Amino acid sequence: MNWFTFLPLAVMLALSTVLGRVALPLHPSWSARLLAMTAAMTVLAALGTGAFVAINYAATLAPSAAAHVPEWALFGDDRPVPDTVGVAAALLTATGLAVTGRTAAGWVSELHTALAQAQAPLETDVPIAVAVPGRRGGVLLSRGMLRGFTAAELHVVFEHESSHLRHRHHRYAAAGALVAAVLPPLRPLNERLRLAMERWADEDAAEAVGDRGFVARTIAKAALAQPHTAGAVTAFADSGVVQRVEALLGTPPDRNTVTGPLLFMGNGFVTSSLTAATLQLDHALASCLLPLLALR
Template sequence: MNWLTFLPAGITLALSVALGLLALPLHPMWCGRLLCTVAGTTGLATVGTFVFVAVNYWATLHPRAANRLPEWTLVGDDDPVPVWLGVPATVLTAVSLMIILWRSVRWFTEVRAAQRMAEGLLRTDVPIAVAVPGRRGGVLVSRGLLQALEPAELEVVFRHESSHLRHRHHRYLAVGALAAGTLPPLRWLNERMRFALERWADEDAADATGDRELVARTIARVAILRSEPIPGTAGFSDSGVIQRVRALLDEAPGRNPVTGPVSLICTGLATGTLALVALQLDRAFNLSFM
């Protein structure tokens, strides 16, 4: 085992940090998709590297048990994994798996709770508008929001939240939350992805209503009335309202019919390949990526 073992995780992690700091010149739709892809593959590559090193460390300690493992899970040389590398990898593997399990359970619990609330109108004067995923989900609004907004503004709200549901943005949020929870450097990437999803829904609402100023005004008004967000959901309760309003008051962004798909495919292939190499799946399937 040498430094090449950590190269795929290092490259994807560096790319994630860079994308978390830089604004992409793409339509929010392609930004959201690209950032979600990078977050997922970075998490897979990094945690996969932890697992790979930990498995090889314990194979060093228990060589007889190692004979039962698939060949692709072990390094190609006979050099034992040192303690200073194996112990941290084992600890990081355990912590990462615990965080993934905890966040997954928490996310499903929050979604179930939101689905139960979505069965009817929220009888509260607190203005709430969120997208609740799943078959029993829908657009969840409160009595306070219905009373505070005009009919045209309510249409903007429903168009925005319907965009979240139609494009299954809850899956993007889940991937980003898992990646950021496991790898703290990915928090900036997750925040930028969340902002891109909100901008994506904003643009869908603007396209549906044909009035960008109305959407901008509605976002600003709901932001003034908003309360604490409901965890695990997407909606007007998210941050970045000022930037979203400014973007809507500008010209509509280009749809990037060529650069968007090309950027997503190239980035996905690059980071996906690195994730596969980090997991040693290239050896499992007798493929050669690098």
């Protein structure tokens, strides 16, 4: 075992921590994509690293069973995994998988509830509008929203929520919810991701309506009366209302037609290749460097 094993996790944790605290100078659409990919890859790195170390720890405890484990799943050297590392990896992995399962189950349950309610307006005077994904989904409004908002304001609401549905933002939200549940210190990453998704939908609505100020006023009006929600469905005035209104009252963000795709592709290439590179380094050290050191 060598410390290259933990390189993907260390890099992803560092990247997620930075992105959770530093605003990206990108169009919200590219910020959301980058943050969602980082969140998903960080969860994968955490669970994958833990499982990898746990498997090798089990092989340390039962060497005869290691013959039935694929070679790629074992370290490149025969040094045993320390008890402190192996036990911690096994416990953290089991906990992470349990949290992932519980989060996913809650997510599915919330979606089913939203789908069941999406067939008719919500019977509440609170102005609520949410995007419900799925074949039977759509834009779910409350009686309060229909009664208290003008036709022009409802147009803004529909454009905003349709953006969430069109871009499948529930998948982005799922990645953020997972990283926040499995790795609680990275909750700021989830919060920044949710804000980026809302800003993305705001910009789509502003482009469709043609009046950024009117979109900002509509969001502020809904936010004054709508309770906060954060889950599988995305509400109209869900996250960072003050930042969203200020952004809409300012200059439209650049589309980042070059820098956005390049950063997104670069991040995807780096994060997806870290595990494979680390595994190769691990076996390379075992097959090349360690024998050389033994000759000295």
